[in-house]
Amino acid sequence: KAGVTQTPRYLIKTRGQQVTLSCSPISGHRSVSWYQQTPGQGLQFLFEYFSETQRNKGNFPGRFSGRQFSNSRSEMNVSTLELGDSALYLCASSRTGTGNTGELFFGEGSRLTVL
Amino acid sequence: SQQGEEDPQALSIQEGENATMNCSYKTSINNLQWYRQNSGRGLVHLILIRSNEREKHSGRLRVTLDTSKKSSSLLITASRAADTASYFCATGNRLAFGKGNQVVVIP
Numbered sequence: 001k002a003g004v005t006q007t008p009r010y011l012i013k014t015r016g017q018q019v020t021l022s023c024s025p026i027s028g029h030r031s032v033s034w035y036q037q038t039p040g041q042g043l044q045f046l047f048e049y050f051s052e053t054q055r056n057k058g059n060f061p062g063r064f065s066g067r068q069f070s071n072s073r074s075e076m077n078v079s080t081l082e083l084g085d086s087a088l089y090l091c092a093s094s095r096t097g098t099g100n101t102g103e104l105f106f107g108e109g110s111r112l113t114v115l
Numbered sequence: 116s117q118q119g120e121e122d123p124q125a126l127s128i129q130e131g132e133n134a135t136m137n138c139s140y141k142t143s144i145n146n147l148q149w150y151r152q153n154s155g156r157g158l159v160h161l162i163l164i165r166s167n168e169r170e171k172h173s174g175r176l177r178v179t180l181d182t183s184k185k186s187s188s189l190l191i192t193a194s195r196a197a198d199t200a201s202y203f204c205a206t207g208n209r210l211a212f213g214k215g216n217q218v219v220v221i222p
Contacts, residue, residue, distance in 0.1 A: 045211060103148060106157035
């Protein structure tokens with residue numbers, strides 16, 4: 001069974017640009033969550049999608065957005081990039097959603113560097 | 116919101132020793148999960164303990180949960196170099212993660 005796939009793995013952008021990251025969950029998983037990881041702030045929850053609907057949202061500005069497609073694949077977009085957006089962006093999938101029941105399965109992440 | 120907070124932040128031990136790390140949280144939970152992250156990679160689920168459980172084992176891992184103190188501990192017995200990683204606890208519907216415990220196992 002294939003794991004969670006995130007693309008691209010590495011990317012470099014400049015301030016003001018925008019970026020789109022992609023996540024393909026494990027087959028059969030309907031929930032996709034996104035996290036931002038930085039040395040200073042640790043792992044912070046961005047948002048969760050379940051069956052194409054955003055179910056939970058973290059405390060991030062509107063520059064961060066996401067969506068989920070009918071095949072459960074998800075994308076997140078960051079517009080008007082700032083230096084502080086440099087981070088490892090992790091996607092996680094689960095069958096039912098975060099927290100209540102089972103585990104999250106994480107991808108290897110997309111490392112974004114903003115210059 | 117719930118927040119896992121691991122303690123201590125960094126631990127360096129010799130191979131074969133045991134490693135213990137703690138996690139505290141602020142509100143009531145349904146379950147608490149521990150994850151491991153090797154440098155710069157994705158997180159891997161280690162163990163889940165439900166709120167009505169006090170202790171759980173998985174291989175060389177032992178997790179305890181004290182809901183009265185809102186804390187959990189993760190014990191890794193007979194550590195190996197491959198256990199070098201960051202360990203996170205997570206609670207809550209959004210799986211709020213702490214900042215992680217960095218564990219270095221010296222061969």
